[in-house]
Each structure stands twice: as structure tokens, then as C-alpha cells.
Amino acid sequence: METVNETEAGYAGLAFAREWPAVLFLGILTIGLGILVLVWPSQTLTVLSILLGIQLLFFGLFRLISSFSSDTQSRGFAGFIGIVGMIGGIIVLRNPIETVVVLATILGVVWIITGSIDVIEAFGSKAEGSRVLAILGGLLSVGAGVLIVAWPAPTITVVAWIAGLYLVIFGLFISASAFSLKHLADT
Secondary structure (H helix, E strand, O other): OOOHHHHHHHHHHHHHHOOHHHHHHHHHHHHHHHHHHHHOHHHHHHHHHHHHHHHHHHHHHHHHHHOOOOOOOOHHHHHHHHHHHHHHHHHHHHOHHHHHHHHHHHHHHHHHHHHHHHHHHHHOOOOHHHHHHHHHHHHHHHHHHHHHHHOHHHHHHHHHHHHHHHHHHHHHHHHHHHHHHHHHHHO
């Protein structure tokens, strides 16, 4: 015998299944974005850097304007953060390619640090199986971080290709899910 909650969940699932065209559109859009990243990895990274610069500029402007509000707790600090954000945005917009390289280097350093911490923590772990996996994961993180720090520009292109491939595969899964939802809605 079905309960009220199971019946309501079934109706909600069926209502979602009827939205399969939107899910299919999302899948196709994701595949398209993945193909764009695969075809133009450098340009895609430049566009992302420019979007980051625009976001920083608007963030800084918003913080600067909010510093004049009577509701702001620390008006001087908010104004300072706003100015720094705007300057950062301008710097990124003037040098988008260099910004990508700097961000990649920072990412590499973070991976080296977190991987080192993972390896150190793994030696303190009591579980033998998870210790080996944690050490391997930490060493992989350190190795990837060293590669990025040593060669940031070419490494970023490879990361962009991997991201593009991931988006294509993920888009295919989303599209397949849409057809499953269509079948569910038709029954």
C-alpha cells in the first residue's frame, strides 16, 4: 500500500519527467560548451579571465558604493576592499593571459601544499588501506602541482582540454538522462 508521501513523490517525479526537453537542451548546451573548450582552449581561458576581471570590477564597484551606506559596519574597510577589487579587475582586464598563468601557478602551489598535508596526515592514519590511498592521492596532487608551477601556460591548456572532454561526456550523460525522462513521461 502506497503512502501519501510516496504518491506525492511519484507525482513530483512525473512532473519533472515532463520537463525532459529542458534537460535535453542543457545536455546539448553542455556538449557544445565542451566542444568550444576543446577547439579553442586558449581563447576559452582568455574569455574566462576577462569574465573574472569584469566580476572583480563590479564587485569592487559594489563594495565601494556600499561603503557610503549608513548600514555598513566598517565603511573604511568596505571602501578599501572596493578599491582593491576594482584595481584587480582593471589589472586582469589589461592582462588576461598573464592572469590565467598567475592563477594556474597559485593553483599549483595550493595542490603542492594540500598534497603534502595529505601525505603527512596519511602517515598518522591507523587504517592501512586508506593510508596507502591517501599517500598516493597526496603524491599525485604534489606531482600535478609541481607540473603546473614548472610549466603553467602549457599545463593550463591541457587542463582546458580535460575540462572540455569532461563537459562533452557530462553533456552526453545529461542528454541520455533526458531521453530516459521522456520515456518515463510517455508511460
